[in-house]
Amino acid sequence: MSVETSFESPVLVDVHGQVAVITLNRPARRNAIDAATCRALRAAIDRLEQDESLAVGILCGAGPVFCAGMDLLAFANGEAEEILFGPGHFAGLVSRERKRPLIAAVQGAALAGGFELALACDMIIAAPGSQFGLPEAKRGLIAGAGGAFRLGQRLPPAIAREMVLTGDPVPAERALQLGLINRIVPAEDVLKEALDLAGRxxxxxxxxxxxxxxxxxxxxVPDESRLWAENDRLLRGIIASADAQEGAAAFAQKRAPQWQGR
Structure with missing residues (x-):
């Protein structure tokens, strides 16, 4: 194993033979994605795609949470354009075309953009206590990093609508029943299981x-470019809304939002 990035980096890359383990490294922020993390993750995926010695990637999170999605403080500070609409869309990953398989190794919560990152991977290994969900509607936003249409592709329509419109998460056991994840293993074995799968x-x-x-x-996905175009049109309207600003402010202030519908 070789460690290629410093501990201070928001994204770490460890190489295990032909496998790159890519770790979101902002545990104090629940591995939420800001612009710097977006750039670092895009660079890590660039390396996975370009380094001929690598064959498979594993995406995981440092600490007890896989990823809490977009950093709402970064959103409030004007970083949304780079985080959401840069190359590869959210985190530089969710709309990216890849030739190398990518496995999500999930412990804890994979919510909002965190779930969308997991859905952008090709396989998901999860710990028993993991949760998966798209709570954007609770924040005045939409799941604009591919989550809404990817759930629409993978789940029965009624289930997809319920998850998107309520914003309620599902536990790993339910996600397994729905076919959203590949398997559940004990928390201490998640990375080991992902490495075993990657090795095979x-x-x-x-x-x-x-x-x-x-x-x-x-x-x-017969025509994903059409889906991304519609996704971006709707997302740009939402993030410019008063309700989106209210949702972020209410979250930061730990209060119930006051929606205006505009």
């Missing part, structure tokens, strides 16, 4: 992996 994938032919991933994704 990495043993296969690189071109087979790249082409197989492309075909599976093409079957699941």
């Amino acid at each position: 994938i990495a043993a296969n032919a690189p071109l087979s992996l790249a082409c197989g991933l492309q075909l599976v994704n093409a079957a699941a």
Whole structure:
């Protein structure tokens, strides 16, 4: 194993043979994504895609939470454009085309953009206490990092609507029943299980992996560019709204929001 980034970095990259373990490293902020983390994660995915010695990536979070989504303080400070609409969209990852498989290793909460990051990965290994959800409606926002339409693709319509419109999370056991995650293992074994899965994938032919991933994704999403265009149109309107500002302020002040519908 080699460690390639400093401890102070918002994203760490550890290399285990042909596998890159990419760790969101803002535990004090629940690994929420600000502009600096977005740039660092984009660079980590660049390395995974460009380094011919690497075959598979694993995305995980430092501390007890996988990722709490966009950092609402960064949003309030004007970083939304870079975080949401830069190359690869949210965190530099969610709309990115990849030839290398990426596995999410989830412990704790994967909420809002954190769940959208997990959904952008190709497989998910989770600990028993993990939770998955899109609470954006509770904050005056929408799941604009692919979460809304990806749930619409992967779940029965009634279930997808319930998750998006209530904002309520589901536990790992329910996520497994719904087919959103691959398996649940004890918390202490999540990374080990992800590394084992990554190793079995990495043993296969690189071109087979790249082409197989492309075909599976093409079957699941016939025209993702159209979905992203509509996603961005709606998201830009939402983040400019008074309700979005109210949602962020209410969250920071730990009070109930006062919605205006504008």
